[in-house]
Structure formats: structure tokens, C-alpha cells
Amino acid sequence: MxxxxxxxxxxxxxxxxxxxxxxxxxxxxxxxxxxxxxxxxxxxxxxxxxxxxxxxxxxxxxxxxxxxxxxxxxxxxxxxxxxxLRPVVEALSVWGIRWIGELGDADLDPKLLMWDMHRRIDHDVVPAGRTVVRFVFSDVAANACHWWLVITAAEADVCDVDPGFDVTVTVSASLRHMVEIWRGDLEWTAALRSGAVAVQGPETLRRAVPDWFTLPPFASVPRPAYGLPQG
Known part of the structure; x- marks a missing residue:
């Protein structure tokens, strides 16, 4: 202690x-x-x-x-x-997303993003069988810009090397934009419409990708037009 x-x-x-x-x-x-x-x-x-x-x-x-x-x-x-301590953690999460809005480049970690996304998959809406979602981050070093989520009926796994399965869809974006979507700062639909995020694959699957993931609870927290001043 x-x-x-x-x-x-x-x-x-x-x-x-x-x-x-x-x-x-x-x-x-x-x-x-x-x-x-x-x-x-x-x-x-x-x-x-x-x-x-x-x-x-x-x-x-x-x-x-x-x-x-x-x-x-x-x-x-x-x-x-x-x-x-659960409500303490939840309250800090709400306060942090509401008032600490600025993210530095060093805060953007693809390992943490992929790990968090893999445990918030809605298995009820992902297609039956094995679904492989490949992520390509344009603003990450070449040795860490490719990630795969391998999803089955009961579980999901995160891979930072090609697992060798056929890819169902590929999601291409900057890591920052993907983090912003996950935090609730940017809506999936707006990101897709603007081209900030692109999804390659069969049309029905491309449209369904956002529904495969359940955003964290803090993503829906209303934000003020201003936050705490950054030092």
C-alpha cells in the first residue's frame, strides 16, 4: 500500500x-x-x-x-x-468522458481498443459460424496497424497476426476515429458517411457491422460544449 x-x-x-x-x-x-x-x-x-x-x-x-x-x-x-467499487469506477468513467475530452496521440492504444471491443460483441446479431473482422489503422506503425477479431457463437479472440481465416469484412480507419466512435464522440453512421471509416465486404455485412458491437455505457453520456481547461 x-x-x-x-x-x-x-x-x-x-x-x-x-x-x-x-x-x-x-x-x-x-x-x-x-x-x-x-x-x-x-x-x-x-x-x-x-x-x-x-x-x-x-x-x-x-x-x-x-x-x-x-x-x-x-x-x-x-x-x-x-x-x-463498481459504482466508483462507473462514476469516474462518466465524469472522465464528460469533462476530460482531449486525447493525445499517446492515449490511442490499438491493443486496448481491440481488447475492449472484443468483450462487447453482440453475439446474437453476428452471423452464424465464424466471423472475422479485420481492422486496418492508417495512423499506426506498420507493425501494429493490422488486427483481427475472430468471432464465434460463444466467444471472440483478438489477434495481432493473421489467424489464417477468411476475412468477412475489413474496417479501415484511423485509430483516432475508431477510438472516437468507441467513446461515443463520433457516430458510426457519420463516420461511414464522411469516409472517416470504410468497410469492405458484402453489402449486407458492411451495413451490419456497427450493430455487432455494443458501445461502452459511458459512450452515451451527454457532453458539455466545454470541458476542463487542459494544462
Whole structure:
């Protein structure tokens, strides 16, 4: 746990645990249902495995999460205290999308975008069988601009190398525009109409692509015409 604020205030005591770098983002991943170490790493792709392990141990010691071993599998699950952080994470998400609007180029991470999109697929409307959505990001380095979502009836996988399956549709866009769509800053229909996003494939599938993904809850949060001043 981090250094103490030496205040009896419950906000201070809570932040002694939660304001350490990455800690609340790990809680965010646990709140979404991610339980395994390697999957947690994909939700915080710029965090070192060593630091992730350390932060998880701190959350376990603090009674926020529980480490469960099942054979060779290890899971991290929220305790009742951890589950009570869900509205905190949700409130921060709403506040952040409403008031912190500016994104720097370094904030745009294709790994995180693809990981978040893969867990918000509406399997009920994706075509039966295997559906492969290829993403090509025009503003990302050549070694990281191609991504594939492989979707089946019950699950989806994210690939940063060609999985070797026939591609159903290809989505071409800048990473920034795709992030803006995912955050709710830009509507799919407007992006397609303007050419900011292009979808290649059979016409019926091209039209259906936006419906395959359920935007995060914060995407629908109303935004003011102004945000906090950026330093």
C-alpha cells in the first residue's frame, strides 16, 4: 500500500490504496469480469507483468480481491468490498468522458481498443459460424496497424497476426476515429458517411457491422460544449 496521508478522512484512507499508479485500472478490469493474469495484462497493456503482479498482491492483502487456485489455473475475483467499487469506477468513467475530452496521440492504444471491443460483441446479431473482422489503422506503425477479431457463437479472440481465416469484412480507419466512435464522440453512421471509416465486404455485412458491437455505457453520456481547461 502507498504512503499514508495521515488523515482519518475515509477518502484519504481509501486513496492510500487506490491512488497508486495502475491500481484503479486493475480494479476496472476486475469489475468487467476479467479474472486471469494474462487477460488482465491485455486490459492494461502498457503495465509490466511484475508491477501487475505486485498490485494484485496488494489488492488481495487489502481484501479487495481474492486469489483462487483451481488446478493449474489462477483466478482473481472481487470480494464484496471489491464489488462495492463498481459504482466508483462507473462514476469516474462518466465524469472522465464528460469533462476530460482531449486525447493525445499517446492515449490511442490499438491493443486496448481491440481488447475492449472484443468483450462487447453482440453475439446474437453476428452471423452464424465464424466471423472475422479485420481492422486496418492508417495512423499506426506498420507493425501494429493490422488486427483481427475472430468471432464465434460463444466467444471472440483478438489477434495481432493473421489467424489464417477468411476475412468477412475489413474496417479501415484511423485509430483516432475508431477510438472516437468507441467513446461515443463520433457516430458510426457519420463516420461511414464522411469516409472517416470504410468497410469492405458484402453489402449486407458492411451495413451490419456497427450493430455487432455494443458501445461502452459511458459512450452515451451527454457532453458539455466545454470541458476542463487542459494544462
Amino acid at each position: 502507498g504512503s499514508s496521508y495521515y488523515q482519518f478522512c475515509p477518502v484519504a484512507k481509501a486513496m492510500e490504496l487506490l491512488d497508486e499508479r495502475w491500481t484503479l485500472l486493475i480494479v476496472r478490469e476486475l469489475v468487467t469480469g476479467t479474472e486471469h493474469f494474462n487477460e488482465l495484462r491485455r486490459g492494461v497493456p502498457r503495465m509490466s507483468p511484475t508491477l501487475l503482479s505486485k498490485r494484485l498482491q496488494q489488492l488481495v492483502r487489502a481484501g479487495i480481491a481474492e486469489r483462487r487456485s483451481e488446478g493449474h489455473q489462477v483466478r482473481y475475483v472481487l470480494t464484496p468490498a471489491g464489488h462495492e
